[in-house]
Amino acid sequence: MITEEELLVRMKPGCICKGIKLHIILKAIEDGATSFEEIAKITGIGGGSCKSKRCGEKVALLLKESLHHPDKKTSPPQNN
Numbered sequence: 001m002i003t004e005e006e007l008l009v010r011m012k013p014g015c016i017c018k019g020i021k022l023h024i025i026l027k028a029i030e031d032g033a034t035s036f037e038e039i040a041k042i043t044g045i046g047g048g049s050c051k052s053k054r055c056g057e058k059v060a061l062l063l064k065e066s067l068h069h070p071d072k073k074t075s076p077p078q079n080n
């Protein structure tokens, strides 16, 4: 079960430039996306004024975690 704290973290921005919440990115990863390009295609992230610098770093961390813990539900980054 998702905690209230995790729910609040998931509602934070995932891609600030495009206004896409973190939970949308996490869902794409949980559904099997394994690269920034796949996630960008599914969610619409990237291509903003920062040229994917901010969301690219978040996605890289999330993908790294999901690849190291494939059976664990993806957790949002704690430093956002």
Ligand code: FES
Binding pocket: 014, 015, 016, 017, 018, 045, 046, 047, 048, 049, 050, 051, 052, 053, 054, 055, 056
């Ligand atoms: S935060 Fe995603 S393109 Fe800038």
